[in-house]
Amino acid sequence: MTSLPEDALEYHRSGRPGKIEVNATKAFITQRDLSLAYTPGVAEPCRQIYQDPERAYDYTIKGNLVAVATNGTAVLGLGNIGPLAGKPVMEGKAVLFKRFADIDVFDLEINATDPDQFIATIKSLEPTFGGINLEDIKAPDSFYIEETLKKKMKIPVFHDDQHGTAIITGAALLNALKVAEKPIETVKIVYCGAGAAAIACAKLHVRLGINPKNLIMCDRKGVIYEGRKEDMNPYKALFASQTEARTLEDALEGADVFIGLSVKGALSVSMLQSMAKNPIVFALANPDPEIEYNTAINARPDVILATGRSDYPNQVNNVLGFPFIFRGALDVRATDINEAMKIAAVNALVKLSQEEIPHTVLRAYGLETISFGRHYLIPKPFDHRVLFWVAPAVAQAAIETGVAKKMINLNTYQESLEQRMGMSREIIRHSIQKAKINPKRIVFPEGDHPKILSACQILIEEGIAHPILIGSQTKIQQTIAELGLNLPDILIIDPATSPNLEAYTQELFKLRQRKGITLNQAKQSILNHNIFSLLMVHLGDADGFVAGVSQAYPDTIRSALQIIGTKPDVTHASGVYLMLFKHHVYFFADTTVNIEPSAEILADIAIESATLAKRLDIIPRIAMLSFANFGSVKHPLCDRVREAVKLVKTRQPDLIIDGEMQADTAVNPILVKEHYPFSEIKGNANILIFPDLQSGNIAYKLLHELGGAEALGPILMGMRKSVHILQRGCQINTIVNMAAIAVLDAQELNTY
Missing domain, CATH: 3.40.50.720 (NAD(P)-binding Rossmann-like Domain)
Structure with missing residues (x-):
């Protein structure tokens, strides 16, 4: 979680403000499309739905559309901040619905604190939605609203603050009891908190087997007991206990289970120590639990502990x-x-x-x-x-x-x-998570660039990499302060004052003395931030290099090839873009380096692309593209592609590869089945090797700009060490993603 509120604000306002948008799902290009989407064609589904309302699920979005609805009376831990201020939370919930289950959402922020007015508004919208997710509504209004809507509406109504929490804690509770070897019918359970979530949890847990006689619920006034008059409502009264206990401390004496849905610090060490053997503690207050994780573990090593936090085991998360x-x-x-x-x-x-x-x-x-x-x-x-x-x-x-x-x-x-x-949405996240297993030292020669510094904040917070910044200590620290970043321990190296300056100069001279460079030129060149950074990687003082946000790609790659060079078994470096669609991931290569590759270079590109795909846990299926299919045209350009296929099969016979083939043959299984059933690629290629830089570069840019694909790259392949060059002007998230790729490369390339 970021420690900088400004980062969160920038995340929400950058580009198109907010976190969601509406996209059309049908073609809308020609006059015919217009006539089908709107008048006169739209009249026909209207008639069908009028005759049978169930057909709305066939002809409209209704069956995949949920309303996330609030009146803003209990937003997160912020309280009654109103519907408009709660809108970012509802948009966030919409993102989670889409990300995890491909469910579309309209967020509804309703200016109605009166429960009946809120109910009437939601009920009137029933024709629009397939389901209603109530969110951030204060108790006890939330109980009344949900109960009433469930009776009045014929679509699912679900208050996630209640039932989502109850379901996840219910699953965790059953498993915790299994681990503790405690039968659910006999355990003594105490709830700290008596709001919507706590009451819903208690109701569901009773249905799962908790004996109501063994249940005590506490609120800020203490135990909810039979006969209590102060601060009561009908929903709390359902859990009024016959007990002499009046405080949470009393209730926890000898208890087996603590379910905390309250506030930071509600559970003390002495309370925890008074609980039974193998106590089960769900400290779910967010962001700070009822008892701090390490405090609880130290006080009771036998505790079975869950929290709402992602940085501890057993995160109870409604998602x-x-x-x-x-x-x-x-x-x-x-x-x-x-x-x-x-x-x-x-x-x-x-x-x-x-x-x-x-x-x-x-x-x-x-x-x-x-x-x-x-x-x-x-x-x-x-x-x-x-x-x-x-x-x-x-x-x-x-x-x-x-x-x-x-x-x-x-x-x-x-x-x-x-x-x-699909899987395309997972690839970036998996790359980042794999990088975090063994983060590496990534050097950034553009150390004072605001985007680089903002990216480094994320890399450090997420544990993706150990950034090294090259540049003036004073200028970098000044920029960090101006941006409001928190990078107190980041390593900053100024080449002009580095103790390694002379050693790096001699190494550069050694590498390039027979390539026309003199010692004096080496002394001057070493102050170039790119060259200094690349020498750090070359000599093992850094594991990877990422640059280019403010530089020309050819200038940066030229220095990289001169100092780092390619792997021993690769003749030429190459570049690939990952083209991310909703349900598919494609590797486009070469898109940035080799203008007119030979058959040998094309083979290198194919093999390196396959290696990258495997590193990202994708089984490579390689199509070598051309303007002809399997010998249909006799031309030297086609011969070159065909020869590249033979070279790849000779070097790595286990790879799935075929060509030469046209682009539609590579990705259209129906076409292949009908005309080319012999092909190893059955229209299911995920790596597309272009015959020249011109076609590859044009293809990826068109798909990115016009086809809706997200382009991740360029990823530099074939280098002896981890070197990656950004597109000039790229965004902060791209820098983070490329740094993660650089870490993955460094994890694999440390033997060269």
């Missing part, structure tokens, strides 16, 4: 629930999210937690191994498997309890979810 619960509910057109569906979600999370964890998840979190136990009670928030476990379980429960209006084939449902989500 494990709501996207996937709504996904399952929407896909069967459920009229409700009922108790059976919630319990199905709990059980799915419980079972998934006890499954063997795949390497992809371990790598995503920088872990070598982890298994079910006191430090792993629930899946990690970014575990991609959660969708495929929770959504089908919820859908099945909806069908079995009769609230589903659409039947689906549950045996093929998971496959449809995989196709819906």
